[in-house]
Amino acid sequence: MNKTNPGRFFEDYRPGEVIRHAVPRTVAEGERALYHALYPQRFALSSSDAFALDCGLDGAPLDDLLVFHTVFGKTVPDISLNAVANLGYAEGRFLKPVFAGDTLHAESEVIGVKENSNRRTGVVWVRTTGFDQSGAAVLTYVRWVMVRKRDPDTPSPEPVLPELADHVAAADLAVPEGLHFDGYDFDLAGEPHRAGDYEIGERIDHVDATTIEEAEHMMATRLWQNTAKVHFDATHREDGRRLIYGGHVISLARALSFNGLANAQIVAGINAGAHANPCFAGDTVRAWSEVLDRAEVGPGVGALRLRLVATRGAPFVLRGADGKYDPDVLLDLDYWALMPL
């Protein structure tokens, strides 16, 4: 009997099925330090216990995207080992801060399937939830992937298409228990701008740039226990290059966005996301943001809905005249961040 995991194929997903993912993981001070070594992360709330205590939390939470990657990584062996493409994200909500010492595990419910007309692949939608050791949900999001069929001749399943919100409503964002920005120290945070200082439509060039090395993206991706071989195996692609995990680019762009959004302390929701073009070691990544919306989500707590674009080219470029992403654009992410109102 074959002992290794061949991954699931399109035929193996049944709407309504709940998949419990393997390998619970305790995340602690070591993961935090590596996150801060791998990305130019400077948001004060996840950098300093003292700052977080002043904001009403029990200490510095681990970076929200560290939680996202840890949960995402668990799903890879069950969801995307035979995936051709990671197509999108929706309805992402960070429900509870995660602290050093918490143990995360994850489940995914299959909420949609649709075979492609070529009959060789299909699209699978899953709603993934990450839990801590107490069983409390810390993160939930929907993603959909294109997956190979084991056998093109398998009959097509009845298509099931989930209804997904265009974006997470501000009212549905979870504000961490106890969080407040009374007496918030803008000097220590690094910039004076409140949510109200940003105009809808405003665009920010985050100025800084980072060139990615193979060792960095592989260390990050392993830390999330993401096993997709295309990230690690230089013999996998004909051109000898290793495809960088899309989440690495998300974290890099989010960290670069500190310069101009230093007070956008918490990622609270993920509305949508596209990995517009593949990223490889040697690419020099820049980021720009656009303010899409603004809301009040608690006393003194504001939220900005932001488009975050990672690019290896000039800022503010997104799509060409044909509506397609510019070849230099790596990421187009639509998310909500919490900050002082």
Next chain:
Amino acid sequence: MNKTNPGRFFEDYRPGEVIRHAVPRTVAEGERALYHALYPQRFALSSSDAFALDCGLDGAPLDDLLVFHTVFGKTVPDISLNAVANLGYAEGRFLKPVFAGDTLHAESEVIGVKENSNRRTGVVWVRTTGFDQSGAAVLTYVRWVMVRKRDPDTPSPEPVLPELADHVAAADLAVPEGLHFDGYDFDLAGEPHRAGDYEIGERIDHVDATTIEEAEHMMATRLWQNTAKVHFDATHREDGRRLIYGGHVISLARALSFNGLANAQIVAGINAGAHANPCFAGDTVRAWSEVLDRAEVGPGVGALRLRLVATRGAPFVLRGADGKYDPDVLLDLDYWALMPL
């Protein structure tokens, strides 16, 4: 007076002498995270406090090989600074789990010496033991190395050849105090296979592959405070390459073996090991295993004796017709792992 350590030469080893190695080291959450960033490690027991508590331990122990490397690293300045080759391992037993916050130190007893016929080198056997801060032994193993003589004309010592067991008997393996696999969650662990599901002689291709970068193996090797310059100094070899610490390949292969041996949670013994060929950055490493033996070592606790082979080539290749290791084989390790019976 010269203040730096020139290392010991063959003449400096006297059978019976006990060498106390320098630099005790506290290993904690940071070392764990780095281990998981440097190797594709996914075994649930050392990944999750919650999982380990369910198995009767006080929390997730640090990875067994992290302990091995830390102890091994301490021996390098005294044992292998002037070594020509690391010849073998025997009688390795992991005696007690190590937890974050423990402090390790190490001693080695010289148990054998034999000059080579060329009179320029000799073989030294040492039994190394690692201890925690309470003085409890956590690991013991024998290794032998070929060491240069300071002066070929020094008289040859009386040869002393230690009697070494062909392999550690299953009955001599230490089962961690409190360990049980009652209610073991195979879903969370990642695979359904118990020890009894593996047949003696069965071989497993672990499928995944990892290309090694210079930064990765150097960071790992430094973390173990292993000072052998051949790993760090690109000017040391004429070809400008840095030789990768053999233990890096052991950890890489062990981590890759998760895929097919996900429940082989604990490395309990090392029976033998050969670094068959040198490994360099740029090599893409794969692993395969062969089941050599099977035993029951406690109530519900089984053990598999496994051959673990790391290769930069095809699986299941080991030796050529001439009995020599295939040039693609990097490691041939014989070890015991504990898992649900």
Next chain:
Amino acid sequence: MNKTNPGRFFEDYRPGEVIRHAVPRTVAEGERALYHALYPQRFALSSSDAFALDCGLDGAPLDDLLVFHTVFGKTVPDISLNAVANLGYAEGRFLKPVFAGDTLHAESEVIGVKENSNRRTGVVWVRTTGFDQSGAAVLTYVRWVMVRKRDPDTPSPEPVLPELADHVAAADLAVPEGLHFDGYDFDLAGEPHRAGDYEIGERIDHVDATTIEEAEHMMATRLWQNTAKVHFDATHREDGRRLIYGGHVISLARALSFNGLANAQIVAGINAGAHANPCFAGDTVRAWSEVLDRAEVGPGVGALRLRLVATRGAPFVLRGADGKYDPDVLLDLDYWALMPL
């Protein structure tokens, strides 16, 4: 309104002004482990809780230079974002050990300004102090940098030149509370040499060498939240190289100096320092030391004043006949270390 930080220019510094730097940071076990993975650090006091307890401390302090880099990193956005050159250090004193879990923040007082005759740049002197979460000062030092003017036509300020000590007097070095070397275990520390065993004028070749990779220096520099783009952005310089943060070379040289100075456990003062030549990935770094002075600073506690030179060439080379640094010399650091008397 522009939201990003353009950095300060020469005109923006007023003598007497105190700048509170952004992003307080909790440093913990993860930062320690990364420090030990990135540098061949082996000093027992910061490696082992057990060893540090035996020396009268509450546990292993974080490496002194880790504290220096963390404090230094905070100053970069305010002091050296538009700096042309980092000119020197003086009056550096480590005032209190920092332990895992402490949170550091920093302030700098402008203590000198002097425009250069070209009117395009000027020199700014700042005295930077790092504090822990209790408000206690843990480190203070002066550094001066050459900074661009925003506009060459801005009127020159009145020059203010601070009076700086040639070096920190031994009597002004802070000995950590409780520190003693009674019963100090020289075997565990790695070498037998006391302060009294070193002669003034003695020079030590530290023998070992390390080749630097891009991923390593970038991970280190990010960990210190140092945002100077020249370290990360391969498109910033015309030659496509990333300039390595000078502090990376300091830590590398200090770690290499273990071999010959294993008992120089604590960096207590920084008298002066010059980054003699730029360092790039691929450089193989060696180190040598010269004993400049020797003192008793407490009962059984000695201090050595040391010149530490990092080079990519032969040991003991420093300056050419013209008095200029040899092109292979990377660092010339003058510091005080504490060790058993």
